Amino acid sequence: MENTYYNPADLKKFGNITELQPEMGRKFFDYYGEVFKEGALTEREKALIALAVSHAVQCPYCIDSYTSDCLEKGADENQMMEAVHVAAAIKGGAALVHGVQMMNKIKDLTM
């Protein structure tokens, strides 16, 4: 084991996960590749969504990958930061909306 949990060099070894479970791994990567192909959404739009989700799930490998990918797909810095704000808004909103649950409980417990 490394002394840190994350090593940037591990990113390019992602494909090695198929070594311990080839069939599931292969199916996952086939699916992954299919998802990011241009469809109803452009490749650039999908890269921006992936960048936002990467921040929401706070995955450093994904942030590394999709920052590069967004640049390579022609997204600009403003679009990328707006995507991160979308993630932040949803994450923040998801925390705050539970404030309603808290308020309901306060109402239950107080006179």
Added chain:
Amino acid sequence: MPIPVKSLKAQQHQFANPAYQLEVLQHAGTEEGDFPHFGAKLQEHQLYPLQPTGTTILQVNVGKMCNQTCRHCHVDAGPDRKEIMTRATMQLCLDALAKSPQLTTVDLTGGAPEMNPDFRWFVEQLSGMGRQVIVRCNLTIILANPKYHDLPEFFKKHQVQVVSSLPYFSASRTDAQRGDGVFEKSIKALQMLNVVGYGQEGGGLELNLVYNPSGAFLPASQRSLEAEFKRRLLGAYGVVFNSLFCITNLPISRYLDYLIESGNYSSYMEKLVTAFNPEAAANVMCRNTISVGWDGALYDCDFNQMLELKVQPGTPQHIRDFDLGQLDQREIVLNQHCYGCTAGAGSSCGGSTT
């Protein structure tokens, strides 16, 4: 990082030396070892030795002088570069063209080709011979001095195809690569070209833009980015153009210096090697282009020219000895920078190759 105003040559920088650049390229690699030689990679795909498929384009570098010092420039061009093609060498190019009707297109590049004092004379002669002339215009030259303000009219008169770099549709990304204020001036120049009729669909005056990444990453899909550029430039500035050419930055000269300085060299080379595409390799531009240096020397492409890798020994080395029959039999000179033209969708002076 601010853009230096001096060329690497004027700074006496080690990357001004082609032999040193080739030495660095030879030892590109990762912890797992050096990358395979480009020739060996072609051999794996039955493409070695690489030979011309029939040369139709003469690309002439009329000099290294430029009004800009772009961070990625493979020519190391700038205001301090004095290497300029003479009218006598241009005449040798015209003589070569006269005996080679297969060369239907002449692609003029630099530096800023318009800064060569015989540029207009050369274009007039080429146009008189009925050849399609392409000028790689950096746009800002049109505004650099009143004597250049009529270039759009001049280009129009000779039906010149204008190809211009605009690395992005925003000022920050463009200026980071090409210098402060370049984006604003480029837009103004594009508007001047549009006014005389350039870039209008079906209008016959072709204006093509070149996108190359402002950093250590590969270019986007040409089709997708072209649509985005058209939407953004029309919406924000009323600018129209015909096609967008996506070009990969090759790891030589100033861009090589940038890669090393920014710590991106190995990962960028790895990206290029990993993205090797045999289809792109089969369509590289050196198979239909010959490049002429400011002093008349012959090269397989403008990148080999800057690395001082002349065409194969035993074939004509100078434009005065031009013989297309012999040159079309040559083996193209390869090195590790060639991975830049074969990555992903491929890259050439006309954009993607697949």
